[in-house]
Every structure is written in structure tokens, then in C-alpha cells.
Amino acid sequence: MSLNKQVPFPADLDLKRQSIEVPGTKRPGQTGHYRNGCWGLLPLGCEPNRLNTLLDIYETGYALSKDQPFLGYRPKLAEDQLANHFVWQTYAEVDVRRRAIGSALHALFQSGVLGGGEMDTVGIWSQNRPEWQIIDLALHAYKKIGVSLYDTLGRDSVGYIIRHAHLTVVFATWQHIPTLLKLAPSLGILKLIVCIDDIPPKAKFVVSSWAELQKVQVKELRELEAEGKASPVEPFKVTPNDVASLCYTSGTTSTPKGVVLTHGNLTSAVDSCLHGTGFDNRGVLLSYLPLAHIYERIAELLIISIGGSVGYFSGDPLKLLEDAQILKPNYFPSVPRVLNRVYQSAMVAGNAPGLKGKIFAKALESKLQRLRTTGINTHALWDRLVFRKIGAVLGGNLKMVTCGSAPIAPDVMDFLKIALACDVVEGYGMTENGATCSRVWPNDPTSSGTVGPPQPCNEVKLVDVPAMGYTSEDKPFPRGELCVRGPNCFSGYYKDDKNTKETLDDEGWLHTGDVAAIDDCGRIKLIDRVKNIMKLAQGEYVALEKIENLYSACPLVAQVYVHGDSLQSFLIGVVVPDPVQLASLASDITGKKISPEDQLALGLATRDDRVVDAIMKALDVEAQRNDLKGFETLKRIHVTLDPFTVEDGTLTPTFKIKRKDAYKKFQVELDALYALGEPASSRPSKL
The missing domain is CATH 3.30.300.30 (ANL, C-terminal domain)
Known part of the structure; x- marks a missing residue:
């Protein structure tokens, strides 16, 4: 059985047929079902060699890279000084830690110290760091359900999620411990807080006394790991239908909704992303987008599936470029908010007076013309003279940059493709479909402004929105609300039948709330919102x-x-x-x-x-x-x-x-x- 799960695009990729409408599926008021033009619709575990659960993803990465660097960070040398290198834990070292954490948690739930809700849920409240991923890997292996809390959440939102998800245990960084202890009396269900950091010696007595008054236990992560090492338990067998995560949406207009995601949902998303991902060596990802968000989680699971490395940013957004230049990542998942800044800074620098500005303008014109006619985004001369400096800002080793979570202007996307001279891939997804719905194809000269065809794990259709004047009969292209169906799509919102019924219909279609058109190449173009x-x-x-x-x-x-x-x-x-x-x-x-x-x-x-x-x-x-x-x-x-x-x-x-x-x-x-x-x-x- 091959450990390499990547499936490259064929050499004869037909850019004119990126998705295909399935014959006989069109109905009044909606288009037919569109499927990926290269791979069609791939059900979960369609082949013996494919991934089925999150454990399969981890075990594949472990088998590929047991003694290779896995999770890294820049250690602190002084209060305001970080090392100019990353310190790494190997897959083998992480394996020992995830087993210890999982064994200790299992014992606490089995004894009744923790639990009591509908599911064995475990909260993680932390900024991105190696421990976040190690804890989550432990939860996957011991059939616990992870509940991610954004590092920047306020007290009210944290309290709501703890109650709603029935969290009896939360792993948290040191700065969040006071908030949890203040909340504890009003919650009545929180039993254990695991401090990911070592508690400062002078604060230990105060924290334990305070926790005792609130009838909550506080442990350091290393203590929990020691308990698990003393009484080890083998990881459990999991199935695609086992729930892996309650991922709470941001809540722009209302209280957060808990998206129920199974092992199968998340693994299907990762397996789909492996189709057309072409790392010819071990992937190295710079992690700075919140791990509490599904986009970053899927990106890191993708890297794990190929035995790659994840380097965590220093925690300070102002040091992100410094982190990148030290790590030299070849995979940089990003968002328009960050990439727009790269574009704006480069354009300002390029608009310099005199010869320098003229050279930049000529290089820009030449490469854009080549990109928009051939799809090729490299140029031997201009990359060496001009654009290499822009790529160097992000470490100079980029292989793939992905952009998601919000639209980005086509001109910006074209510029990034030629400036970074690597695969710059815009995709579309949401928490409810594992951040995986569509993705642009490589070397497509006119893909900017679209989010590409459906991913192979799902099919899509458009449904009329009469109030806004969008119909499946519109010319030149059909338009309507984008609906998605596939094994990557969630089964519902936790304890929320009303919103589930509004979002998922009886045939399993997820109604995204986004209005799209499907062009003559079979690509999705987002044009409006049904909501907002x-x-x-x-x-x-x-x-x-x-x-x-x-x-x-x-x-x-x-x-x-x-x-x-x-x-x-x-x-x-x-x-x-x-x-x-x-x-x-x-x-x-x-x-x-x-x-x-x-x-x-x-x-x-x-x-x-x-x-x-x-x-x-x-x-x-x-x-x-x-x-x-x-x-x-x-x-x-x-x-x-x-x-x-x-x-x-x-x-x-x-x-x-x-x-x-x-x-x-x-x-x-x-x-x-x-x-x-x-x-x-x-x-x-x-x-």
C-alpha cells in the first residue's frame, strides 16, 4: 500500500471542462448537479488506499516521517527576545505525548471525574502552538470530541460555548486561567482546567486555592502527561461516523452555532485536497491562522497526511514576516487580509521613481501578459531581477499559497501569482463543509475572479433566488444560491434543529447563503450573498x-x-x-x-x-x-x-x-x- 496519498493532476488537464453537469439532474428552479471535471465525485474511502478517519491521516504521516521534524516553534530567550531558529519535536516524540494525554483523559472520563454530557467533549482555548495540535491528535485517537475556543473570545462567548457543549475539561494557556476560574461558579459543569503552560511557581498556591474554592481542579499539562504515561492505554479504533469536533462558527449576527463534524467529514475534506496537491518533498507550513478555525485545521491535517512539518508563528502578528524568513515555509495558507497587505506593499515599493520604477513596470506588464495568455507565472529574467525579492519576504521557498475565508480581487490574485511565482490557489469553503468546496486549477490563465470547480469530494448546484433576480436560466451563465453535497458536509448544528433545517435540506444539500454563477469552463464565481x-x-x-x-x-x-x-x-x-x-x-x-x-x-x-x-x-x-x-x-x-x-x-x-x-x-x-x-x-x- 502506497503511503503517498497525493494524486497529481493529469498532464492533459482540460481547462474548458473543469466541472460537468450530470445529465438528468436538472429540475425547475435549479441547475443540474455539477461534479469535478477531472475526478468526478469521490465518496469517502472509495479506494482501499485512501484515507477514512483522522487516525488514518496521522498514522500515514507517522509512517512517512517517524523521526523527522513535525511540530516546531521559536523559543523565547528573554522577555522580548525570540530565538532565530525553530525547535522541533519529531513525529515519534509527538506520538508519545498524544498517547499520554489521551490515556489520562480516558481514565478521567471512564472514572466519572469528567463527562456527563451527551458526548465526551474537551475544550482547547489557546493561540496556535505545538501543544494545540498534540492535544487535538490525542482527542482523535481516544474518541473524544474537540471543542475549539478562539484565543480572542470574550468571557460571554466562552461561557456560552462551555455550557452549550457541556465542557467539563478545558485545556487553556496561562492567561486564560483567571477567566475560567471566574466563570466556573456560574457554569456548574467545569471540573478540570489543564494549563498548557507551566504555572509560575509564585502563582501556584494562589491558583490552587482559588480553584479549590470554585470546586475546580487545575493541573499543568506535564502533570496530566505523567499520569497518562503511568497508565497507558492503546488508541481506540474510530469510524468515519464518529464525531471528531464541535466547531463553533464566529457568530457575526447571533450566538455561535456548533457545527458537528465527524472523522469522515474532515478526512474527506483532506483527501479531496490531496487531489491536485503536488508537494515533491515534505511540506513545511507556517501556522498563524487560528487553529480554532476549520481552514487552518484542514491545512495542517493535509501537511500531516504527507509527513510534513508545521512551524508555529511567534504569536505576534508583527513578527509574522520574521517567522516566515526563519522557517522558509513551502506552504502558506492565508487570507485576503494578509495577502492584500503583501500586494499593497509590493506595489508601493514598485512605484518608485526613475529606472527602478520603470523596470518594475516592465516586469509587471510582461509577466501579467504571459500569465493571462498562457497561465505560466514564472519568467527566468524578471523573477531573478524583480520578483525574487517579494517571495523572499515570505521566506523565498514557497511552493503553494492558498487563499480563502473571503473574496480577493482578481487583479490582486494575478499579481500574487506572478510575484510569488508559485501555485497561488484561491478556494472556497465554510465550516459546515470542512473548508472544502471548490478550488482553482493550476496554469489556468483566466481563473482569477473565480473559486474554481467543485472539489472531488462534493457536487454543487445553483437554486433560484427570485427576490434578487438570480435564476438557473440566466444568460450567459446560470446563477443562484450555491448548494453543496458530499461526505465532507456536516450533519447539523449541535442542539439546534431550527438552524439545521434552514441550512440542510431533506436531500442533504447544504445551502451556503452565497450566490454564484457557473461559467462556461465549469468554474464557480461568487457574485453575491443571500444573507447580509x-x-x-x-x-x-x-x-x-x-x-x-x-x-x-x-x-x-x-x-x-x-x-x-x-x-x-x-x-x-x-x-x-x-x-x-x-x-x-x-x-x-x-x-x-x-x-x-x-x-x-x-x-x-x-x-x-x-x-x-x-x-x-x-x-x-x-x-x-x-x-x-x-x-x-x-x-x-x-x-x-x-x-x-x-x-x-x-x-x-x-x-x-x-x-x-x-x-x-x-x-x-x-x-x-x-x-x-x-x-x-x-x-x-x-x-
């Missing part, structure tokens, strides 16, 4: 999230919130400018040199009519570039240095804007923009 839409006073429907994503590609914009009111005929918004870009713009306009670190001067610039007008003009350019209709464009903006953050409750842990809270934060300013009345002309105004 609103109707303006004159009856036009607008998708606020879509508009925000398009404006976010503007180099001046760090964050943008688009606001509409059904009693008004136009959109307004809040713009948080990028400080480097704002400093440059304000310096040019005022004639005074302003530093990006000069908060006072930048604050004054946000209130300068000339600066705000210039930002509006830049937004207008972005709107025109993306063919936004007049009613979809911002007509007035409030410019501020006060960002939307997880801490102030205006962002979810996955950095999506919480609309209700964002409006509440800037209600005075936004209401004042509308109070100015109808814009006098097509040119936007400002406050």
Missing part, C-alpha cells in the same frame, strides 16, 4: 459584505465598513486607512512630512477635507475597476484611526465585521452622514 443583503429605499438590493471585500483591495484601506439604511437611497461607510499609505498621502497633500508613527498628525489628516476627498477618489477608482453599480458605491465616508477589533466586539475572531456592533460603535458619525441629506451629485461627500 439589504434593500435601499428605491428597492435595489445590495450585498454589503461583497462591497466591503471589493473596496478592501484599495491600498489606502486597512478596514472598511459599508452601511446602508432601508429608508435611504445610498450607502455610506467608515474607512480605517493604512497608516503608511495615509502618511504618504497626507504628506503630499499638506506639503509637510508626516511619519506613519505620528498619531497626532495622522489624526488631524483624517479630518482634513482634502485628504478625505483623496481617499474617496481612490475608493471611486476601486468601484469603477470592479464595475459596481451606482447604488452600490459609497457616497459619504467617515475616516478614522480607531479600528474595528476583536477586543471591542466589532470583529469576530476570524476578523469578519459584526455589523450590528460596528454600527453601534460609529452610530453618531454614520447618522450624521445621512443627516446631510441626498448627495448633490454623483461625487461622494464626506464627514
